Amino acid sequence: MRADVLVVGAGLAGLWTATRLAGRGHDVVLADRRTRLDTTVRTTGIFVRRTLEDFDLPPEHLGPPIRRMVLYPPSHRGPVTLDSPHDEFRVGDMAPLYLTLADRALAAGVRLRLGTRYAGRRGGRHVLHGPDGPLEVQATFVVGADGARSAVARELGLDRNRELLVGAEEVYPVPALAARPGTVPAFHCVLDPRLAPGYLAWVLDDGEHAHVGVAGYADRYPHGIVDALGRFAATAPGLAGVPRPEAVERRAGPIPVGGLLRRIASPHGLLVGDAAGAVSPLTAGGLDPCLRLSDHAADVLDRALRTGDRRELARYDGAALRARFRGRLTMRRGLSLVRTPAMAAAGVAALRTPPGRAAARRVLFGHGSFPDPRTAPSGPASHALAIPGLHG
Template sequence: MDVLVVGAGLAGLRTALLLARRELNVMVVDRRRSLSAGIRTTGIFVRRTLDDFDLPEHLLGPGIRDVLLYPPSRRAPIRLTSDRDEYRVADMAAVYEHARHEAESAGARVLLGVRYVGASNGFVRFAGAEPVTARFVIGADGPRSRVARDLGLDVNRRFLVGAEIVHAIESGASVPAFHCVLDPRVAPGYLGWVIDDGRHAHVGVAGYPNAMRTGLRHLLDAFAADAPGRVTPAGPVERRGGPIPVGGVLRRLASPAGLLVGDAAGAVSPLTAGGLDPCLRMSELAAAVTAGYLRTGDQRLLSRYDGNTLRAKFRGRLWLRRVFAGIRSPAAAEAAVTVLRGRAGRALAARVLFGDGSFPEVDPRLADLATGHRRR
């Protein structure tokens, strides 16, 4: 085969779709037997993603325009309101199934319940299944990528760990809003959050593992008991969680044997921990680079998928991540929120929460090379 993609998350399936559309022989494997199992993302899509990608409308919840930022005291939150829908929360299990169907319709094979064991010199091994040969291997296997290690690429080393509760709510029981609580007792180095779109509520916490002395589940349950905007569940409660890489895009992302996408590539905002937008954009670039390289054999094309260049986009957020990590007491958090109440602070918060920034688009010349066309 031409390309093996390890991991059937959004990044892996998107990359597989784009490669299959370029008439490459693509196979995707994932150790999960169901794409609805082991979901880790909250499923928040930001406005820029909604504007630039054709996401299935029926799988997205109502738009959210209001964000409320709370200090540890939970008193007098800062309200930021956009004149546009800034966030929509997706049914991620259904989004994954939709992405799988699209990839398979384009010609990719998607095999679930197949666990990747290792790859060497184009020879790929699986647990309990016959090995295969692949010209190129793409690691979309999460923040602790086994593919990255096998290919000799960089690996994520800085993580938050997050957990959340998801449940349906009664229609009309609340006003759609995104509630964020800055409190190191609940989420050391990050936020506690409630995102409520009027259909479902996601209540979560995340933070540095070594600072969560009472345990992640204890912190989540304690936060959920008195979280702002909390509404009574109207149906089953689902729990999610897992590691979140926040060190920025990795520097060495590609080799002649393969490359990384999604969380495996560190494609998560260091500050907000949002990964769906960068995962889709990096998948576009990864597919163009992969197809061009396999078409021409020119290893220089792999340098277009350069982590240092992509990492520069996150320079400001990497700096803010260090500042955020330094907020270690409730008093410091109260002071930080006080700073954000001023004009400059509100402008900074609005820029982070409602910003238009994103990864660079794929160079049209590279996309042409990947498909064998030339611009005149």
């Protein structure tokens, strides 16, 4: 099989990149090991205001807007409440959203192959294992959209994520807000290293569903993350009196928080989404970076295909973009050092001060999720010849 581009992984990054390329007239094969795209959802699906303003997402698969953020110390007493005049967050119903985006991809001409695993390169061709056995794809470029532990990154000799959190979450329907007087859609976050070492525990209640989760460094969970999630769910703030059904949807997966990787392109392909580390080091938000980097990837690949010059991929420069994250990388290191409830309580106390509240607003309600890749400096095209990953 021949193709201009093989995209591995049909999550948000893979679907978006494949559709953009096919829409520009390129022949794209999109492979995913899942047999259905509406299963094994691993993201909370939180879209921020900047994403909702800039990208064409299907509104029918987005929950009600959220304007309130509440930050808690371990005791849950004396929280810091921040209200925005704007609709800051909406939670995507990711299973049907993926299906809608897959329909868009098919309509653009993408050849979607489900139940198909990427097995690497052999003799200059990419090997897939699908329902009908091995398949070789002769593609000009390959795109790794295959998650935080990317096989494509390993195959191309590119950087791989080293700093990972592990997250787990329960999702279930909640009574409508009309039945809960005084309740507004809100995003509740708890800073407690016993439940979320190096990160946060959260409750997101948009009036339709509750998302209750924890995330942190895996080696700091003495009894495992499932135990921590169970303990948190029993006393989660913001859900007093809200019944939890017997059957809930459970999600879990790794979260890269080491910042955008430096080497995310070679003359043979590039990385997008979690595979590229396109996740905020501080907030662990990945959907806005995912879409912006995917658009940039489609631009770079389109130019390379039209010119026939592989050196164009040097413009896909993770190191240049990473430089924009110095502040958040520093804050990530600070958050990773919060190891006791007393330290967490002191951190929340600092957010109660006017400077603390202003800083929290900038981080949580600002437009700095991910830099515009088109304005980032990049090296000369000749630099592509020095990028590692020349296999075959």
